[in-house]
Amino acid sequence: MTARSSAEAPRGVPEATVARLPLYLRALTTLADAGTATCSSEDLAAAAGVNSAMLRKDLSHLGSYGTRGVGYDVDHLRYEIAREIGLTTDRNVVVVGLGNLGQALANYAGFRSRGFRVVALLDADPRMVGSTVAGLEVRDVAELERVVAELDVAIGVVATPATAAQEVADRLVGAGVAAILNFAPTVLTVPEGVEVRKVDLSTELQILAFHEQRRSGEYLPTDPPGSSVSPAVLAGGEEVR
Numbered sequence: 115m116t117a118r119s120s121a122e123a124p125r126g127v128p129e130a131t132v133a134r135l136p137l138y139l140r141a142l143t144t145l146a147d148a149g150t151a152t153c154s155s156e157d158l159a160a161a162a163g164v165n166s167a168m169l170r171k172d173l174s175h176l177g178s179y180g181t182r183g184v185g186y187d188v189d190h191l192r193y194e195i196a197r198e199i200g201l202t203t204d205r206n207v208v209v210v211g212l213g214n215l216g217q218a219l220a221n222y223a224g225f226r227s228r229g230f231r232v233v234a235l236l237d238a239d240p241r242m243v244g245s246t247v248a249g250l251e252v253r254d255v256a257e258l259e260r261v262v263a264e265l266d267v268a269i270g271v272v273a274t275p276a277t278a279a280q281e282v283a284d285r286l287v288g289a290g291v292a293a294i295l296n297f298a299p300t301v302l303t304v305p306e307g308v309e310v311r312k313v314d315l316s317t318e319l320q321i322l323a324f325h326e327q328r329r330s331g332e333y334l335p336t337d338p339p340g341s342s343v344s345p346a347v348l349a350g351g352e353e354v355r
């Protein structure tokens with residue numbers, strides 16, 4: 115039997131490398147959130163605050179060498195590091211509401227590489243129920259409680275019209291789902307202990323429009339009251355008077 119050095123983690127990754135993996139993971143997450151698909155070892159090293167030779171050596175312990183001239187695939191490397199650290203427990207996700215948005219979300223391959231597995235799709239429209247989206251059969255929302263229990267769903271994605279969202283959220287919570295990602299343009303009320311994240315692309319666009327207007331000099335602070343919507347309102351915030 116070969117003795118393993120006390121300075122080595124299982125599978126021959128040195129402890130010093132293991133200690134730096136969270137730095138790489140955080141840097142990669144920042145790059146991924148900014149829409150970066152590939153990065154050089156220099157860029158990644160700079161983002162993580164280490165030198166690039168050390169980074170390349172560390173990643174070689176994981177079997178990741180990058181591609182010459184292209185660099186590292188950000189999503190793939192994140193997955194590999196997360197797996198090495200043990201952060202890859204997948205969470206099962208149900209998407210409720212399979213219209214334009216729900217179908218796009220169900221088809222988004224990026225969830226998988228980030229540890230989120232879309233395991234069920236639910237809709238109320240009999241024309242949708244029974245159809246296949248992203249390789250999964252769309253089931254009747256009437257089955258929500260059974261689906262959540264059977265498939266050990268941890269996160270519910272609400273992509274229904276606003277009018278249906280609260281009822282869907284109530285049922286998800288009642289079935290034991292404690293994390294909801296809400297795309298419907300409504301504020302959900304949930305009990306304490308349930309986490310709701312709301313995604314609102316139009317607010318983001320409004321904020322961009324606000325900054326863009328400022329940059330282009332269109333906004334004139336001296337505009338008479340009522341002549342245009344204020345930047346604060348455009349930015350989706352409270353207007354302070």
Ligand SMILES: NC(=O)c1ccc[n+]([C@@H]2O[C@H](COP(=O)([O-])OP(=O)(O)OC[C@H]3O[C@@H](n4cnc5c(N)ncnc54)[C@H](O)[C@@H]3O)[C@@H](O)[C@H]2O)c1
Nearest residue numbers: 211212213214215237238239274275276278298313314315
């Ligand atoms: N957050 C954002 O940035 C953003 C962007 C686009 C759309 N939206 C919102 O997302 C939601 C979906 O948008 P869309 O364009 O896909 O709409 P859509 O009308 O194409 O799809 C809605 C789907 O929900 C289903 N549905 C209705 N009631 C239901 C219920 N009780 N249970 C299960 N399914 C039900 C419908 O049958 C339909 O398939 C809307 O509320 C929309 O305003 C948000």
